[in-house]
Amino acid sequence: MAPINSSPADDYDAVRRSVEYLIDNWRNQPPLGAVAKHVGLNETRFQKLFKRWAGISPKDFVQALTIDHARYLLRDSASILDAAYEVGLSGPGRLHDLFVTHEAMTPGEYKAGGAGLEMIYGFHDCPFGEALVMATSRGLSGLAFCNDIRGRAPTLADMIRRWPNATFREDPDATAHYAARIFDPEQWRSEEPLRVVMIGTDFEIRVWEKLLRIPVGAATTYGDLAAALGKPKAARAVGSAVGRNPVSFVVPCHRVLGKTGSVTGYHWGVTRKHAIIGWETGLINKSSESLSLGDFG
DNA sequence: ATTTGGTGTTGTG
DNA sequence: CACAACACCAAAT
The missing domain is CATH 1.10.10.60 (Homeodomain-like)
Known part of the structure; x- marks a missing residue:
């Protein structure tokens, strides 16, 4: 049955x-x-x-x-982060999720204006288990995943700890539409982009902005990301910043791999990182069936 | 295969 | 201000 x-x-x-x-x-x-x-x-x-x-x-x-597939995802690692790639010269030109607009909020701004900053949150099912969605009036501010065994509480605590001066209110009715849209590729449209508000330090925000340029079906490395920021030796700092991304999945930190193609750490578990990468591979296969684009020639 | 040393940024005291 | 921690990486065992 x-x-x-x-x-x-x-x-x-x-x-x-x-x-x-x-x-x-x-x-x-x-x-x-x-x-x-x-x-x-x-x-x-x-x-x-x-x-x-x-x-x-x-x-x-x-x-x-496999490592072969990871290397395939990395095929244009360095150029992915270039403007030229985004214009479509060498990119896959499909499923490029420019469906996000973002605004940044630095800690300074956050502290000054933080008095009135309220976050609503809700837990929602998604293809990768249960997700915690958080939002301010200005847009999506957090997306986290629940531990399969320990449940919701540690995940909520993890997120609350990141913004110690904000106030929080559970309101799943208000966050449901985010979850429904984020995990349904049919709804990834650039005409009406998802509003994301990034709250972090200056460096973190620069890193997270770069992540938004990595299309589905591609990946980059910590080193190339550092180079693209003009700090070729800062791979490790970039790793820390990527790891602190509060809006996982939407800001695709899962598309950053080690230099060799090894799938390195993930704040919400390496298993989940693999699952997301594989799931996105399914999207690519689906779209190439319908589009039959013969690129990478 | 494993260790070691050099990294930039952030959080803590 | 100093220091430890970190989702890195390359070079040397």
Whole structure:
């Protein structure tokens, strides 16, 4: 009895467990049945669930976890952050999520104006588990993920700690539309961009602005990001700043990889980083089916 | 494979 | 002001 209305959120727990398994075992090319067994589902049921969630088969997903695929994502790492790339000279030219406008708020401004700054928040299902969405009247200010076991509280505490002078009010009815839109690629439109407010230090904001230039289906490295900021030796500082990005997924910190293509840390768990990268690979496959763009020639 | 040394920025005291 | 921490990276064991 397959559930009729099963959503990506319902599927994520099984997907997460399979991704954990695949991260440990992809070298051995585990057969589909072994993965299915590990998550406690029969083969066909697992296959369908996975395809529904990722848009691609488990086999293609395993491919998306390999170092080869990571290197493919990095193919234009340095140029991705250039203006020329954005104009479309060398870029994929598709699914470039310029669906975000942002404004920055430095700590100084925040402190001065922070007296009236209220954040509303709500928890919402998404393809990567339960998400915490936070917003000010000026736009989306935070997006975080809940721990699979420990639940909501640590995630909320993590976010509240970042803005000690703000006030917080739970209002899921007011944040629901953010979640619905952010995780539905059909709604990624540049005509009516998502408003994001970035609250951080000057350096952090410069790093996060760069992240917004990385399209779906591409990735860059900490080193190239540092170079693009004019500080070629600051890879590690960039790593710290990327790690403090409060608006994960929307500001795509998951598209920053190590120089070699290794998937390095993720504030919300490396498993989740892999899951997001694989899920986005599914988007690319879907869009190339309909567009059949023969680029990268 | 693992260790070591050089990095820039931030948070803490 | 000093110092530790960090989602890095290259060079040397």
